[in-house]
Amino acid sequence: MRRAIKVSKKILAFSLAVFMGVAVLGLSLQADAAKKKSSGTYAEGDDIAFGTLDGNIINWTILTYDDTTKVALLVSRKTLHSYSVLAYRDSINQMYLNSNSSAGYVKWEDNYWRGWLNQIFYNQCFTDAERATIQKTSLTEEAAQTSLMNFYHDTTLDAYYLAGNVKNSLNMNIYNNQSTTSDYIFFLSTDEYTEYKDTMKYETSNTWPLRTNAYDDPAQGLFVNDTKKLIERKYYYLGDGIRPAMYVKLGKTDEEKAAESGTDTSSTDTITTSDTTSSSSSSSTSSSTSTTSTASTASSATTTAATTTSTSSTSTAKATSSKKYANNGTNIGNITLPDDASYSMTNGSTAQVAINLDYLNSTDKQYNVTYKSSDASVFTVDSNGLITSVGKGTGTLTVRMKKSNGKTYTMTCRIDVT
Known part of the structure; x- marks a missing residue:
């Protein structure tokens, strides 16, 4: 019996060591990935938004x-x-x-x-x-x-x-x-x-x-x-x-940075899209792909710069770390648009959408955001961009952001519910 207990303890200790090693390795990999993303470096297979x-x-x-x-x-x-x-x-x-x-x-x-x-x-x-x-x-x-x-x-x-x-x-x-x-x-x-x-x-x-x-x-x-x-x-x-x-060309070379170091220290290895859209009218963007042509549920929210009386769907974009996000209250999200083209979630779970204002090069504090699900039997989305999965399947999230100057951005993300 004592021998069996000793053997069990050794197995338990070995299992614990393996578990801790895997956990540390996982945290290290996550840290490396986060460091890589924040440093603006790129690799084969990465996805970027452009144009x-x-x-x-x-x-x-x-x-x-x-x-x-x-x-x-x-x-x-x-x-x-x-x-x-x-x-x-x-x-x-x-x-x-x-x-x-x-x-x-x-x-x-x-x-x-x-x-x-x-x-x-x-x-x-x-x-x-x-x-x-x-x-x-x-x-x-x-x-x-x-x-x-x-x-x-x-x-x-x-x-x-x-x-x-x-x-x-x-x-x-x-x-x-x-x-x-x-x-x-x-x-x-x-x-x-x-x-x-x-x-x-x-x-x-x-x-x-x-x-x-x-x-x-x-x-x-x-x-x-x-x-x-x-x-x-x-x-x-x-x-x-x-x-x-x-x-x-995704950023400046080391030589270019060194040459500019005396005059410009604000350059980064990221690309941004300025406040513009294509020549097509914004009224047609919601039907430009076949993935958004099915029956859908829609909801919208207006974000303004006003700090007086407002509804729960009204907020002002705030800076969080080095990025700005729009219209989700917490300024963070599981899904960041237009960066993310797809997102997987389990049935019955929720996910928050965030719009990266820094990517859109947006200084406008007034905009209207509309969220739409292509299939309400797969997931629904409320006026603040909170997605709730309803059933297994695949649907498309379409987000339209109309600014006070009339410019409109349309972003899509595939949602897989498992």
């Missing part, structure tokens, strides 16, 4: 990051759909109708997607400060040809081949018509997608085009299927979803 499209703040995923140059390769976190994309495509289709011709092979250099990305999207969806951080990059003719050849030699990503069909031979006309192009914003090539596909997020079921080929209804155009994570070849692309990519 607006149809009034919606765009979330991006970092595919690569060089801490020396501070340059990151970004791709949109979700497939983007836009009224301006549809309008631009309609104008291209009308051009074919007016000329009594049909769309055929068009290389990337002359492609209508490229025109939209580098003219409309680049100029209308980013502020001057944001555009200054976007790096112009080139894809050479040789790299485009190599990327295309690699796909036709590879079988692991070809949906057509994996479905039991014969691997198609390379279309030499397309191969020989690649050209060197320089863009601020572009689509991933087949090689780039192959390299970074496991870092990307797949939160929607869409098909979107790649760059190494042609897209005005091409012969053998190459597109990614989000659900299958495979590349498909299509003759005619009927979709309007795209996943832009770009190189962005």
Whole structure:
């Protein structure tokens, strides 16, 4: 009996030591993560908010990051759909109708997607400060040809081949018509997608085009299927979803900081969006994505700078640590918008939404915030941004912030209830 007790004590002591070690390690990892986030450094797989499209703040995923140059390769976190994309495509289709011709092979250099990305999207969806951080990059003719050849030699990503069909031979006309192009914003090539596909997020079921080929209804155009994570070849692309990519400088290098240290000590390694929206009217933003078109419950609250008599939903934004948050009373939250693109919670639990005013570069103290749930059977949200999960499933939280100057921000976050 005594021997058994001694053995039990040893097991208990060992278990306690393991538990304490894991706890300490967990706290250390959490501390490192918090330190990393507060220091403004970035890593592959991180998500950042940058620019607006149809009034919606765009979330991006970092595919690569060089801490020396501070340059990151970004791709949109979700497939983007836009009224301006549809309008631009309609104008291209009308051009074919007016000329009594049909769309055929068009290389990337002359492609209508490229025109939209580098003219409309680049100029209308980013502020001057944001555009200054976007790096112009080139894809050479040789790299485009190599990327295309690699796909036709590879079988692991070809949906057509994996479905039991014969691997198609390379279309030499397309191969020989690649050209060197320089863009601020572009689509991933087949090689780039192959390299970074496991870092990307797949939160929607869409098909979107790649760059190494042609897209005005091409012969053998190459597109990614989000659900299958495979590349498909299509003759005619009927979709309007795209996943832009770009190189962005996220802060100042050590050399730049050292050069400015004598005159400016306030620089940080963060990017901000100034008080602006895209050219689309704010009245249409709530329906710009299919995820918010279902039946919903809505509630709103007004926050003002007034300190006289007010309702419980009225408050003044206050500084907490180095950030400001809007309209939740405590100035903190489980979900920080526009930073967070998704959030998981258990059934029957609650979560608080906070709006990061520092990110929005907001000095306006008067604004109206409206919260909306896309599916009240999954979660509800009250006028202060408190989410209550109701049943298992997935829904979309849509938050609209209208300021006194008429500017409107629309932010979304996917809510998963388990």
